[in-house]
Amino acid sequence: METLYYLIILCIVPVLLVLYKVIFKFSNDDLPPGNMGWPIIGETIEFLFCTPENFVLKRMKKYSPDIFKTNLFGEKMIVICGPKGLKFLFSNEQKPIGRKAQVKTYHVTKILTLTLASQIFLGIDEPERIARLLENFDKVTVGMHSMVVNFPGTRFSKATKAASILRRELNGVIQEKKEAISRGGPMNDVLSHMIVATDPSGKYMSEAEIADKVMGLLVAGYHTVATTMAFFIKLNVQQKEIWESKKAGELLEWDDIKKMKYSWNVVYEVMRFTPPIQGGFREVLTDFTYAGFTVPKGWKLYWTVSTTSKNPQYYPEPEKFEPSRYEDASSCPAFAFVPFGGGPRMCPGKEYTRLAVLTFIHNVVKKFEWELIIPNEKIEGDMMPYPQKGLPIRLRSNSILM
Template sequence: MAMEDFLAFPALSLTLPIFTFFLFLYTLTRKTKTLNLPPGSYGWPIIGETLAFVNQDHHKFISQRMRKYSPKIFKTNILGEKAVVICGAAGHKFVSSNEEKLFQVWRPHSMQRLFHTYTEKFNSAAEIRLVKTPGFLRSELLLEYVQVMDSLVAQHFNTYWTNNKKVIEVHHLAQLLVLNISSQYFLGLEDQARIQKLSKLWDTMMFALHVIPLNFPGTIYYRAMKAAKIVREELKVLIKEKRVTMAAGVKMNDVLSFMMNNPDSTGRYVTDDEIAGKVMGLVSAAFNSPAMTTAFIVKYLGQRPDVYDKVRKEQEEIRRSKKEGEGLNWEDIQKMKYSWNVALEVMRVIPPLQGTFREAIVDFTYEGYTVPKGWKVYWTMSTTNMNSEHFEAPEEFDPTRYEKSSSVQPYTNIPFGSGPRACPGKEFARLQLLTFMHHLLTKINYWDVLNPHTKVLGGLNPIPIQGLHIRLH
C-alpha cells in the first residue's frame, strides 16, 4: 500500500460512518415529512408539552386539543416522546383490538427507572402471563380470599376508625389499608411496622410516576428515587427471609414466593433485583388507584345523603342476614350491586388513572393519518367519561345510570382498561372496595367532609394533595 493510500484510509474510515449517520437522519426526516401525520403541536423544544400534561387538569389538557386539532386523534410531545392521543370510544376500541398487533405496552422513563425496567423491552403478553399463571387474581380463586379480606378490613376499622377519633384523613388511611391488603396477598408480609414504613415510601413514589426524570436534590423525582431504593432493599431482605423459611419446608402462597420459585415466560429464573422491580410495579398498581377510589367514595357518600342512604340500606340488609360473628362471603359481594354502581360512578367522575401508554411496533393508519413506528400512543378516559354523547349530564354524580345496561355504551367508562391489557386485578380491586364500603356503612353512622374542595393533583394521578379530612359521628 502506498503511503498516500495509508494516510487516506483513516480519513475514509471516519468519513463513511459520519456520512451514513447523516444519510440516516435525512432519510428519517424525509420520511416523517412525507407521512400524513395527525394534526397537533410538539410544543416547546425538548420538553414539548410535558409541563402542561403533568400539571394541568387532565380533562382540560385533552379537551382543549381535541377542540383545536381533532376530536379523534392529535399529535403531541410528552415525557420526552413524540406521541399521538387517540380519542373517544372508537379510539379505545381500536387500541384494545390491536394489542400485540400494532402496539406493545410502554412505561414512561420515570417509571422505568423507578422500577429498574429501563433495560427491558416490554412484552405485553409475557407480563400478562407472569401475573395470571399462578391465578392469584382470577375471581374463582378470590373466593377463598373473601374472608381474609373481610377480616383485614374489619381490623383496619377497629384500629383507625372506631377508636374515638373524631377527625381522620381518609386518603392516608386508604393507602394504609390497601397496602396492608396488598402486602399480605402479594408479598406474604404481615408485619404492621414494616407495612407502615412501606406505605410512606410508596406514597412518595406515587408523585413521580409520570414526570420528567430530573434526579437531583430538591425535585419530586429525586425523593421518589431515594424512596424506591429503600423499598427495593426492603424487598430484597424479604426475599432472603423467604428463602430461609422455604428452605425449612414452610410452604408460601403469595405472588412474591411464586416469582421466586418459578421461571418467567422465557424459562429464565430472574434475579432478586428483577423480582423486586416487578413486585414494585404490581404493588404500585394495587396501591395507588384503589386508595384514591376508596378516598373519593368516602367523599361522595359524605356529600350525597340520598346515595349514602341507598348504599347503607343495601349493606345493612347483608349484615342482618349474617349470624353473629359471621363474615362476608362471595355471595354477599355479588349482592352489592348498587354499591358497585357507586364505585363505578366515582371512577367515572375521578378516574383513578387518567390514561396509559402504548408504543407503535409498526407504522399504522388511523382516521386517515399515519402514526410512525416507535411513536407512543396514549389513550385516556377523559375523552369519554365526561362526554355528554356517552353520559347524560356527565357533571352529575348519578350511580343509577348503570342500572340499565343500554345506558352505558361499551368503551366509555373503562377504569380497568379493556381487551388483552385489561387490568388483571379488577376483581381483586372490586372485592377490596366493596368490603370497605360494607364496613364503612355498617360501622360508621355518618360523617362530614371537612375539605370537600380539596385540591387534586393534575396529570395522570388525581391525588388529593392536602388529603381528605372528615369528622366522624
C-alpha cells in the first residue's frame, strides 16, 4: 500500500508541473515574455546563485532588453530594464592604527558606519552595544533578500531572530531616552525627536512604530554606506582634491562637503562600478501597459541598476574608472544610473550618504596611504555585494600630515 502511495505521488507531480506551465502560458497572453520557472520557487535559485546581474542580462538577451517576467522568492515578478524603464517606474511612483598595519577594510567600514548611525539616530556610542547591533544587523541584511523559508538555520530564520533581538535592544534604548528626556536631558539625536513627535491629532508614535522606523534608518545608513566606503578603497582612488580643502587638524563643515564636487563624482563612479545594492522591488498597484505588454495588478516589479551602469550605450568604456564623466550632466542619460533609486520613494538618505562617505574620504586620503593585499579579490553577495576576504589592505600613516 505504501509503495502504491509513492507511485501515485511520482505520477501526479510531473502532471501538475506540466499543467502549471500550460495553464500559465495560455492565460497570460498580454504579459511580457519570460519564464516563471518552477511552482512556488520560480527562478529564485538561479537568481541567487548566478548573481542578479547575470540573471537579468541573460534574460534581456533571450526575451527583451526592456522588460520580462519571472518568479522570484515566490512572487510573480516583472523586471524592468534600461533608462526608459527606470524613468517610467520612478516617474510613476575605532582602534588607532600604527605606522603600518594590515586591516580588513570591509569590517572596519561596517563598524564605522554603524557607530556613526548609532550616534546620529540613537544618540549612543557604547562599543559593547554597537557590537551587538553589528552582529544582528549583518544577519538582517543578509536575510532581507533570501527565500522566505522560516526553518532553523536558514538565512530568513536567522534574520527573523536577529530582528527580534534588535527590537528588544531598541526598545531598551527608547526607554532610556524617554527617561533622559523627562529629566530635561539633551535632544541631539533623531530618536529623541521621534519620541516627542505627534501627528496632526496630537497622538504620539507607539514604541513599536518608533523601533521599526529607527531600524529602517539604521539599515539604510549602515550596509550601503559601508559598501561604498570599502569599494572606494578597493578601487585605490588616491585623488587629491581634498588636499587643499582643509589644513591639518581643521574640522570639516557642511559647506566644505558641498564644495567637494569632484570627490562626489568619484563616489558616483565607485557606486557605478560596484552598486551597493543591485536593485529594488515595487508592487504593482494597478494594471498598466509597458513596451507593448500588460503588467497585472498585484505582481511585483524588480528594477535593476547594473544593466545600465555597465552598458557602453550609456557609459563609453564602462570598465574604465572615470569620475570626470559626471562633470557634464548632459553626457549622463537620465535614469541610466540610479544608485539612490528615484521617484517618490527615492532613498531619503542621499545627503546622509554624501556626508558620511565624503568625510571618510577626506580623512582616509589625507592621513593614510594603502595597498591592496589581494588586488583581484572576488566580489560575492547576491543583492548586496561584499569582498570575499573582507578587503585586507596594508595601511601606512602619512606622518608628515599627521
